[in-house]
Structure formats: C-alpha cells, structure tokens
Amino acid sequence: MLITAQFDSGNIEVVKAEDPAAIELKIRQDHQSDFYQWFHFKLYGELGTEHVMNITNAGGSAYPDGWQDYSAVASYDRETWFRVPTSYDGKTLTIRHTLEQESVYFAYFTPYSYERHQDLIHWAQQSSLVEHVLLGQTLDGRDLNLLVIGEPDERKQKIWVTARQHPGESMAEWFIEGMLGRLLDDEDGAVRKLLQDNVFYVVPNMNPDGSVRGHLRTNAVGVNLNREWQAPSLERSPEVFHVLNAMQETGVDLYLDIHGDENLPYNFLAGCEGVPCYNERHEKLAEKFKATLLAITPEFQTEFGYEVDQPGEANLTVASNAVAERFDCLAFTLEMPFKDNANLPDADFGWSANRSAQLGADVLSAVYAVANDLRV
Structure with missing residues (x-):
C-alpha cells in the first residue's frame, strides 16, 4: 500500500499507512499560512479491500463545520469523480472506499489541473473573438492569463469575471470553462447579441501558484488574495x-468573482450592499440579475447566503466590494458548494464539475438581462 501526493495540486501527509483499515493522514497547511482544508492524493492498495482513511487534523482546518454532511470525491480515471462514504466526528474526517482497481485518487473537490488551465487558455485563443493577454507573472513565475472576448470599444460595457482567487475552490474554474464554452458558441443567439454591446474580460485562474501547490486559500507566500x-x-x-491595473485601463461595468463555500450547501450571490456608492440603481440591477437566475435554473437560490453588510460597512479589501466602489458598478461574489446543492441533491456526484460548468453557462442569461442597464 502506498499513498502519494507528489503531483499538481497534491496535498496530504502520511502519518501511518500499514493497515488498510487504519490509515492515518494529515492535510498540509498552505505555505506560510495557517489555512488548510484542500486535499488531493493517490492510493495504491489491495483490490477488493476496504480502505479506511482517517484525516486526523480535520478538526483544526480552516472551516471545520464544512466537514458536516460532506463526502469526498474519488476517481479511477481522473475524468469521472464520484462521492464516497465520508464521516466526521468533530476531530477526524474518515473516508471509506473498497478498491475496484489498483489505484484511485481522492480529493476535496474535483481538481482543475494547471495543465487543463493551459489547455483552456489556448483552446479559447483559437477563437477569432478572443484576445489572449499576458498580464504578468506570479511569485512562482507562472503566467497570469486574461481572455478578452469581443471587440473592445469604449462604447461597449466592460464585464469582468475572475475565478479561483482561493485556489482550492476548483469549482470556480469549472464554472469558467462552462461560461467560455457558451460565450464562444457562435450559434447561441443570446451570446451573439450580448457581444455586440459588451466585452468580457475573463481571468480563469487568479492563483495558479496556490493551485499547483495544493493550497486552500492563499498564494505562494501565504497571502489571501481576496483581502x-x-x-x-x-x-x-x-x-x-x-488585474486591478488592467481594470483601471478598461473600466468595469459589471464584475463577477467566482468562489466556492466550504460550509453552505447552496449556490448563492453575495452583493456589494455595504459599499459607500451603493444606491437604488445598483439594488434594482442586483434584483433583476438574481430574478433571472432564479427563473432559469433550480441550482440557484436566494434564501441562504452570507449576512448582508450594512450601508458603509463593507470590507473594501474584498474584490467585489473594492471593484464596486472603485468603478461604481454592480459586483457580486458567486459562491458554489463543496458538498451538494441541498435543494437538488445528487447522491452519486453531489455538486460537481459538470454542474459548475452548467451554472457558468446559465449565468450569461442573467448578464444578458441586465447588460443594457449597466451604465447610468
């Protein structure tokens, strides 16, 4: 029996792995940070034998409540990821699985690899609608990629979308993949109309260093980018x-920052109600955006989410608040679950990469609904 995490986004420390029924593991902290929750490892074991993997430091993770009603994902081919029996006793997260093949991967959520990220960038670059811009490099020397979709024109609205500031929230880049798939579909009439008057600026992965390192929440030096x-x-x-310098050059009329939430089993939006510039115009746009999403997909809801900031009390170090205030624009943080959508559960797959991608495509309908009213 062998357990390894020596690969892209791998994260686990082996404490004891002699008895398949009593494997002890620990999640490694983000570099120069106390944050940890993301795990991703590979098990070589005995066919037909149940392997019981105990992550003994789960109770001290960044969001221990997130382990309640959570199930880990597993895959034999790194394409199909399914949920496996998982339990939490307040201290230890226990994953159980009987091997059907010689080796299997486990992860906190379906990984989105750096290789797939690069494939996504260069697939999009093939479109005549897309300009691929290198914004700069990260602290580990990786590229920070921007995709400009549509013909830039000062008369058009500027719609910015960023994802994966928190690298362990891999569902965010699956969302982007689904959104780009629809944006670049030249037979989608709504998208063709949308691109007549709007330009999209999309950063599929804000934190490639943290993604490769197997971090939950921070970059190469332990910094939470969303602060x-x-x-x-x-x-x-x-x-x-x-990214902020590029926004200054283009301006911003609508901003979406895509994330995942460890605790809440729902898809929801967190708005910018607490920023000083927030007014009735922003409120009406936000209501229309949410109402459109509610009408087109049962995956979205507005009953559960974060507490709304009181006027003037927004944290302006957070991306959606900072951009809303700086550009006097509508801005949202969109959150997806690590667990499942409790309103529409799927016992086999939970909230998944495919469902994240579909939500990314669906969100464009909400953008379409408010696009003509974004500017004063």
Whole structure:
C-alpha cells in the first residue's frame, strides 16, 4: 500500500499507512499560512479491500463545520469523480472506499489541473473573438492569463469575471470553462447579441501558484488574495496588482468573482450592499440579475447566503466590494458548494464539475438581462 501526493495540486501527509483499515493522514497547511482544508492524493492498495482513511487534523482546518454532511470525491480515471462514504466526528474526517482497481485518487473537490488551465487558455485563443493577454507573472513565475472576448470599444460595457482567487475552490474554474464554452458558441443567439454591446474580460485562474501547490486559500507566500484589493503589491499579491491595473485601463461595468463555500450547501450571490456608492440603481440591477437566475435554473437560490453588510460597512479589501466602489458598478461574489446543492441533491456526484460548468453557462442569461442597464 502506498499513498502519494507528489503531483499538481497534491496535498496530504502520511502519518501511518500499514493497515488498510487504519490509515492515518494529515492535510498540509498552505505555505506560510495557517489555512488548510484542500486535499488531493493517490492510493495504491489491495483490490477488493476496504480502505479506511482517517484525516486526523480535520478538526483544526480552516472551516471545520464544512466537514458536516460532506463526502469526498474519488476517481479511477481522473475524468469521472464520484462521492464516497465520508464521516466526521468533530476531530477526524474518515473516508471509506473498497478498491475496484489498483489505484484511485481522492480529493476535496474535483481538481482543475494547471495543465487543463493551459489547455483552456489556448483552446479559447483559437477563437477569432478572443484576445489572449499576458498580464504578468506570479511569485512562482507562472503566467497570469486574461481572455478578452469581443471587440473592445469604449462604447461597449466592460464585464469582468475572475475565478479561483482561493485556489482550492476548483469549482470556480469549472464554472469558467462552462461560461467560455457558451460565450464562444457562435450559434447561441443570446451570446451573439450580448457581444455586440459588451466585452468580457475573463481571468480563469487568479492563483495558479496556490493551485499547483495544493493550497486552500492563499498564494505562494501565504497571502489571501481576496483581502488584497485595497492596496495590492508586486511583493505580496502581484496577481491582484496586475488585474486591478488592467481594470483601471478598461473600466468595469459589471464584475463577477467566482468562489466556492466550504460550509453552505447552496449556490448563492453575495452583493456589494455595504459599499459607500451603493444606491437604488445598483439594488434594482442586483434584483433583476438574481430574478433571472432564479427563473432559469433550480441550482440557484436566494434564501441562504452570507449576512448582508450594512450601508458603509463593507470590507473594501474584498474584490467585489473594492471593484464596486472603485468603478461604481454592480459586483457580486458567486459562491458554489463543496458538498451538494441541498435543494437538488445528487447522491452519486453531489455538486460537481459538470454542474459548475452548467451554472457558468446559465449565468450569461442573467448578464444578458441586465447588460443594457449597466451604465447610468
């Protein structure tokens, strides 16, 4: 029996792996940070034998409540990821699985590899609608990629979408893949109309260093990028620094920042109600955006989510708040679950990569609904 995490986004430490019925593991912390929750490892074991994997430090993770009613994902081919029996006793997360093949992968959520990220960028680059812009490089020397979709024109609305500031929230890049698939479909009439008057600026992965390192929430030096938007620096947060500079050059009329939530088993939007500039115009746009999503997909809901900030009390280091205030625009943080959508559960797959991608495509209908009213 062997357990390894020596690959892209791998994260696990082996404490004891002698008895298949009593494997002990620990999740490694993000580099220079106390955050940890993401895991991704490979098990070589005995066919037909139940393997019981105990992650003994789960109770001290960043979001321990997130383990309640959670099931890990597993895959034999790295394409199809299914849920496996998982339990949590307040301290230890226990994953059980009987091997059907010689080796199997386990992860916190379906991984989105750096190789697939590069494939996505260069697939999109083939479209005549797309300009691929290199914004800069990360602290580990990886590319920070921007896709500009549509013909830039100062008369058009500028719609910015960023994903995976928190690298362990891999569902965010699956969302982007689904959104791009629809945006670049030249037989989709709504998209063709949308691109007549709007330009999309999409950053599929804001944190490639953290993604490759197997981090939950931070970049190469332990910085939470979604708390850097008031004063980013090249030394701590070049990812935010470069994106914010590009936003300054283009302007922003609508901003979506795509995330995953460890605790809540729902898809929801967190708005920018607490920023100083928020007014009736923003409120009406937000209501229309949400109402459209509610009408087109049962995967979205508005009953459960984060507590709404009181006027003037927004944290302006957070991306959606900072961008809303700086550009006087509508901005949302969109959250998806690590668990399942409790309103539409799927026992086999839970919330999945495919469902994330479909939501990415569906969100464009909500963008279409508000696009003509974005500017004053």
